[in-house]
Every structure is written in C-alpha cells, then in structure tokens.
Amino acid sequence: MSQRTGRAALARHAAVAGGEVAAELFRTDVAVETKSQKTDVVTEADRAAQRRVEEIIAAEYPDEALVGEEEDALKTIPDGTAWIVDPIDGTNNYVRELRTWATAVACVEDGEPVAAANALPALDDVYTADDDGTYRNGHEVSVAETTDPERAAVVPTVWWPMDRRDEYARACEAIVERFADLRRPGSAQAALAELAAGSTAGVITNVQTNPWDTIAGVHLVRQAGGRVTDLEGARWRHNSRGLVASNGHLHDDVLAAARTIDG
Structure with a gap:
C-alpha cells in the first residue's frame, strides 16, 4: 500500500x-x-x-x-x-x-x-x-455527463449572513435563470459529494470558505472528473475567494452564474 x-x-x-x-x-x-x-x-x-x-x-x-x-x-x-x-x-x-x-x-x-x-x-x-x-x-x-444547462441542477452553497442576503438572492436568481433547477442540501461537503457522484452539475459561492467546509469535497469532485475554480476561473485553492465546482462540461455556464453574485 x-x-x-x-x-x-x-x-x-x-x-x-x-x-x-x-x-x-x-x-x-x-x-x-x-x-x-x-x-x-x-x-x-x-x-x-x-x-x-x-x-x-x-x-x-x-x-x-x-x-x-x-x-x-x-x-x-x-x-x-x-x-x-x-x-x-x-x-x-x-x-x-x-x-x-x-x-x-x-x-x-x-x-x-x-x-x-x-x-x-x-x-x-x-x-x-x-x-x-x-x-x-x-x-x-463520476460527475454527470450533462452538457445541457436546462437539464442540470446547481447548488448555491455556504452561508450568506443577514447583511449579505442580496448576494444569496443573486446566487439563486442566477441559477434558476440558467439551469433546470436549484438544490440546497444545507451542507457544502454534502453538496460537493453529490456533485462528484453525478446528482447535480454545479456548486457555487462567492464567499471565501473555511478549509474544513470544502477541501474534502473539492478532492471528491476533482477525482471524479469534475472541475473546481475560483471566480476568475483559476484552479481553486483553500485560500481562494469563491468556489465554482462543476462536472466540467458546464463549467463556463456555472462560472457565469457565480460571477453574478457580487452584483
């Protein structure tokens, strides 16, 4: 071993x-x-x-x-x-x-x-x-093979505090305008695991996440064939602001949705 x-x-x-x-x-x-x-x-x-x-x-x-x-x-x-x-x-x-x-x-x-x-x-x-x-x-x-946004579900994840609820609203609006549906499991690690297993096609936030909320799930997604970047499209690291994870095929669409959150 x-x-x-x-x-x-x-x-x-x-x-x-x-x-x-x-x-x-x-x-x-x-x-x-x-x-x-x-x-x-x-x-x-x-x-x-x-x-x-x-x-x-x-x-x-x-x-x-x-x-x-x-x-x-x-x-x-x-x-x-x-x-x-x-x-x-x-x-x-x-x-x-x-x-x-x-x-x-x-x-x-x-x-x-x-x-x-x-x-x-x-x-x-x-x-x-x-x-x-x-x-x-x-x-x-492995991640889903979906290439059609209108057949994909995407997750807005992590938590926006009460004084940032306009960002939360924009995240939800960006998803429902572009994709078939929105899911919010209430756990970033669960959301990333479900993306890795093909249940959803994307996970987005503009928040700088804590490492314990995301690192394990990011590795699951990448090793399942997905892609994880920051809001600029660069490879995500634990100190990145924002997290954009996708099945890879729809990454440009998922990234476009994430970029609207800042307003």
Whole structure:
C-alpha cells in the first residue's frame, strides 16, 4: 500500500468513526450553542466527533498538523502535510433533525488535497477519494455527463449572513435563470459529494470558505472528473475567494452564474 493510499484509508476510517459519534447524539436533546451569529451553531456532538477524529489521526501521525472547526485545532493550513476536519458539516441540519450532514476529513500536502472522505451516517453514505478516483460506499462514481444547462441542477452553497442576503438572492436568481433547477442540501461537503457522484452539475459561492467546509469535497469532485475554480476561473485553492465546482462540461455556464453574485 502506498503512503497516499494509506492516508485515504485513514481519512475514511476517521470520518466514519467521527460520524458514528455524531450519529449517537443525533435526534437527542443535545444542547445547541450559538457562536458568531444566530445561524452559526455548535453542539457537544461537534466537539465529541472532532475529538474522535483527532484521536484516530494522532495515533498514526502524531506529529502532523490538524486543522479543525472546533476547539483548539489550528484554523489555517500550514506548510507541509496537514489533516483538515469538519466534525459536522451541516450543523443547522443536524439540530433540525434533518439527515443531510457530513463528517469530513481530508489530508493535504502544501495545501493540495491528496486524500478525502465525507461520511454521511444518517444517509448511510460514505464518499472517499484517493489517487485513482472517487467512491461512494466503495463503488466508483463520476460527475454527470450533462452538457445541457436546462437539464442540470446547481447548488448555491455556504452561508450568506443577514447583511449579505442580496448576494444569496443573486446566487439563486442566477441559477434558476440558467439551469433546470436549484438544490440546497444545507451542507457544502454534502453538496460537493453529490456533485462528484453525478446528482447535480454545479456548486457555487462567492464567499471565501473555511478549509474544513470544502477541501474534502473539492478532492471528491476533482477525482471524479469534475472541475473546481475560483471566480476568475483559476484552479481553486483553500485560500481562494469563491468556489465554482462543476462536472466540467458546464463549467463556463456555472462560472457565469457565480460571477453574478457580487452584483
């Protein structure tokens, strides 16, 4: 087994284990706290799931950096090898007892993802990506072959705060004017996983995203044959502003929609 193959297996193991911790508390009276704004919520399930992921990674790679959404984990990506963790991506879904939320784990080398896993335990799905491809529950998947915008669904993702709702509205308008339909699963990692598996044709935002919200899903999309850029059409990196992901065939259309969000 190559080192990268081993890292992909570890990402899957850690994501599944963290997801199991979160699943144990799903649809219970777990306390909900608010962070920076009313829609930015956190629960003990987030913290417990991240601790479980950290334990598993540290057991194999105790000297490698870990970037995570919760607690005292790093919040920016260092040089070298690092692990990126979101214990519950879609916490607003989680606290509303909706099933679409993910435990995301990715490994990066100098900021570039090399392995990823998104576990969605409430949906019984695990998405993984290694050097060879992207898989859902062990079966290889690929982006949709759709070339007609009027047959495609596109997702506006991440969250626009209350003082930026004009951008949220423009994102939705841009999609419904150009494509067959709009989807919003409420989890960026789930949205990117679904794009990688061919369920949708694009995912857009003009927001500079947190690395834990997107890196694992970006790797899933790329390894499934899709394309991910910033708003200028350059290759997306973790510090890019905006994220435009597509099946590749419709990237120009998806990029055009994303570019209207700024107004």
